[in-house]
Amino acid sequence: MAAPRVAAAVLLLAVLLTLAATPSRAATLAQSPPTSTSTAAFQLTGNVYPTGRYYITMNIGDPAKPYFMDVDTGSDLTWLQCDAPCQSCNKVPHPLYRPVPKKIVPCADSLCTALHRELGTSNKCPSPKQCDYQVKYTDSGSSQGVLISDNFSLPLSKPSNIRPSLTFGCGYNQNVGKNGAVPAPTDGLLGLGKGSVSLLSQLKQQGITKNVLGHCLSSNGGGFLFFGDDIVPKSRVTWVPMARSTSGNYYSPGSGTLSFDRRSLGLKPMEVVFDSGSTYTYFTTQPYQAVVSALKGDLSKSLKQVPDPAMPLCWKGQKAFKSVFDIKKEFKSLFLNFGTGKNSVMEIPPENYLIVTNNGNVCLGILDGTVAKLSFNIIGDITMLDQMVIYDNEKAQLGWVRGPCSRSAKSILSSFP
Numbered sequence: 001m002a003a004p005r006v007a008a009a010v011l012l013l014a015v016l017l018t019l020a021a022t023p024s025r026a027a028t029l030a031q032s033p034p035t036s037t038s039t040a041a042f043q044l045t046g047n048v049y050p051t052g053r054y055y056i057t058m059n060i061g062d063p064a065k066p067y068f069m070d071v072d073t074g075s076d077l078t079w080l081q082c083d084a085p086c087q088s089c090n091k092v093p094h095p096l097y098r099p100v101p102k103k104i105v106p107c108a109d110s111l112c113t114a115l116h117r118e119l120g121t122s123n124k125c126p127s128p129k130q131c132d133y134q135v136k137y138t139d140s141g142s143s144q145g146v147l148i149s150d151n152f153s154l155p156l157s158k159p160s161n162i163r164p165s166l167t168f169g170c171g172y173n174q175n176v177g178k179n180g181a182v183p184a185p186t187d188g189l190l191g192l193g194k195g196s197v198s199l200l201s202q203l204k205q206q207g208i209t210k211n212v213l214g215h216c217l218s219s220n221g222g223g224f225l226f227f228g229d230d231i232v233p234k235s236r237v238t239w240v241p242m243a244r245s246t247s248g249n250y251y252s253p254g255s256g257t258l259s260f261d262r263r264s265l266g267l268k269p270m271e272v273v274f275d276s277g278s279t280y281t282y283f284t285t286q287p288y289q290a291v292v293s294a295l296k297g298d299l300s301k302s303l304k305q306v307p308d309p310a311m312p313l314c315w316k317g318q319k320a321f322k323s324v325f326d327i328k329k330e331f332k333s334l335f336l337n338f339g340t341g342k343n344s345v346m347e348i349p350p351e352n353y354l355i356v357t358n359n360g361n362v363c364l365g366i367l368d369g370t371v372a373k374l375s376f377n378i379i380g381d382i383t384m385l386d387q388m389v390i391y392d393n394e395k396a397q398l399g400w401v402r403g404p405c406s407r408s409a410k411s412i413l414s415s416f417p
């Protein structure tokens with residue numbers, strides 16, 4: 001889902017060391033049948049503030065052309081703004097994708113049926129020749145278009161000339177006001193949810209990668225995204241079983257009990273979802289208010305509340321702050337305990353819930369989701385920074401492990417034998 005579109009993503013690290021330190025890998029591979037799946041790794045661009053999103057460059061078409069795509073683990077359908085011709089598109093970084101008629105997906109295609117089932121009743125095919133869709137997001141954004149299949153050039157660990165044909169939306173009508181009035185920093189959205197139309201599900205279906213994805217969003221900006229399980233660390237990861245979210249087909253570790261500085265906030269367990277398409281974290285009114293009171297009750301005398309156009313709740317210090325790390329010592333960690341084992345706690349240190357704005361103020365990066373009309377809680381990019389967050393659909397579990405996200409996608413791919 002894309003919540004109040006300020007974007008989203010997460011983290012990684014010691015995993016790579018594990019791989020490099022496995023000299024017997026080649027020998028093992030020679031004896032057993034080669035695994036048929038590969039890992040894809042992408043460089044991320046973007047940051048929480050001020051960009052508000054993390055995106056990759058995907059090369060699509062024949063010949064392949066580059067497109068910037070927002071990484072969204074909160075929705076399934078991948079789409080590009082599209083010259084079909086376009087009725088309502090933003091000004092985007094690259095020329096609009098141009099569909100050719102033979103790549104249009106017919107209504108009878110199983111992915112069309114699955115997409116319509118997931119999106120609900122208003123999605124129908126006016127013509128059997130094509131699969132029309134309309135998808136709406138929680139931030140009241142939307143995309144209307146037709147499904148297309150075209151070749152994707154993927155950065156894979158096993159070099160291959162095959163460029164899989166994947167199905168995505170050619171969006172000719174985005175809810176962006178007057179045509180081109182609002183420039184968009186990306187050409188489209190990369191849908192990585194659990195549904196069958198998700199790019200990840202299609203890659204699994206075609207035997208290209210495992211149905212596992214991970215991201216490592218750096219607080220310095222950038223980071224990496226991967227599909228496949230080869231670089232997932234074998235130890236240190238906190239794993240929690242995926243729960244069925246009551247609020248949609250989201251990735252959810254279930255309900256967690258929120259505490260502040262290890263002190264109970266007296267709240268009932270709250271259902272959360274992981275959404276890289278949301279820049280900030282959203283709590284419903286009760287936990288939001290509890291966090292705000294706990295923070296205010298604990299606030300350093302050197303901080304004064306000030307208005308700041310960036311966020312609803314900000315403080316200034318005696319001097320302007322340059323980074324969250326200037327002020328982090330004055331704040332305590334939040335904890336979410338998922339209670340599914342002795343080690344199923346997510347620590348949310350200050351740098352995972354605060355931002356420092358261009359005005360040098362420090363602001364709360366947790367927002368009141370009820371104001372944004374959300375009835376559930378979203379762990380957004382800010383809270384996933386500087387850790388590898390893993391969505392393992394093969395084992396139905398979600399994991400996270402702290403570590404730097406500075407490794408390049410190129411170096412990840414070249415670490416494979």
Ligand SMILES: *[C@@H]1O[C@H](CO)[C@@H](O)[C@H](O)[C@H]1NC(C)=O
Binds near residue numbers: 149
């Ligand atoms: C591109 O996709 C088509 C299927 O639409 C496939 O037949 C073709 O082999 C793909 N091209 C490459 C280079 O893999």
